[in-house]
Amino acid sequence: MSDDADQTPDPKPSDIDAELAIMADVVSGGAAEDDPESGSSSEDDPDTEGHPAGAVDRAIEDTPETDQPPEADRPPDAEEAGKVSTVSRAVSWLATGAAVTILVLWGTGTFDVPSIREIVLREDSADPSPSVTATAPLTGAEVTPEQAPPPPPPEVQRGDPSFIEIPAIGVRASVIPLNTMENGELEVPTDFAQTGWWQGGPEPGERGPSVIAGHVDSVNGPAVFFALEELVFDDAITITRGDGSSAVFAVRSTLNVTKEEFPSDLVYGETDDAQLRLITCDGGFDQGSYTGNLIITAELVEERPPPESGAIF
Structure with a gap:
């Protein structure tokens, strides 16, 4: 076959x-x-x-x-x-x-x-797929000490204030250092034509509030800060320092308060930038003193180096 x-x-x-x-x-x-x-x-x-x-x-x-069923027993349909x-x-x-x-x-x-045997053989003989290695997700670039940004430079120490000028109200006066009294209140200048700087705080131009106080009047008439309440937003205040440099501040707000409600945190509290506080008496007069205060807040807008001549204003 x-x-x-x-x-x-x-x-x-x-x-x-x-x-x-x-x-x-x-x-x-x-x-x-x-x-x-x-x-x-x-x-x-x-x-x-x-x-x-x-x-x-x-x-x-x-x-x-x-x-x-039989033909005779079927229903009509x-x-x-x-x-x-x-x-x-x-x-x-x-x-x-x-x-x-x-x-x-x-x-x-x-x-x-x-x-089934052919399927198994085909799968065994197939080319293996390329392997993939799993990696952890990126959470940010790794920063080495050499790549880290340099720390900010230390703040430059400014000189003590020596003179204040407020062109809008015609103020030109010297600045003397002041301390706090035993009751915690700020001292006041003995000369009604002078202003005083709280030396427990930062110098004008350094970070934080620099505080300068002055009288509003005396028995003889208006004092150095008599017209302080006339300041408006953006009026310039120039503080000259002992080294001849100066810091220019711009008015930002005016606040009238009673002595019992004096905002210590606003006046003396820390800030992120250089600021200025001007304080004088305000309100009614009772038993030889005023019952309130007038507070001017300002922020630094410019710093000027000492003049080439080295003259101090």
Whole structure:
């Protein structure tokens, strides 16, 4: 016997056409039942002799319809129910024919379905995908000591104030150092034409509030800060220091308070920049003194170096 005899023959077109004819006859119902008007049956038709469709038709005819009641006991719509039952059987046989066709095609090699062993071998022989190394998310650039920004330079020590000038109200006066008294209040100049600087605070131009106080009047008339209440926003105040340099401040606010409600934090508290406070008496006069204070707040806007001549104003 030759090697060709051992090979499985390919399905012939006639066999596939026969299978399709079976399914078409089942759906149309032409091969399932005999036509009473023609008087012929599939058994008498010579063209169907030996055809698989004949066996399918006889199997459908011989199947007992146990789920159908007798003709006399059927309800009025029993004929319609019988038609539905016939269609259901046709659909069932159609599904069976489709399954048989799939098995035939599979057996002849038409469907190329790999076995589990082939899948495993294919996966083992596949090229491995490139590996990916996970890295931690970046949380910011690492700064070494060499890359760290240099610390800010230390604040330059300014000289003590020696002179104050307020052009808007015509003030030109000397500045003397002041301390606090035993009761915690700031001392006042003994000369009504002078002003005094609280030397416990920063020099004018250094960070923080520099405090300068002066009288509003005396028994002889107006004193150095008599017109202080006339200052308005942005008026200039120039403080000259002992080394001849100067700091220029601009007025920012005016505040009238009673002595009992004196805002110590506002006047003496720390600030982020260089500021100035001017204080004088205000309010009513009771038992030889005023009952309140007038406070001017200002901030540094300019610093000037000493003049080349070295003259001190």
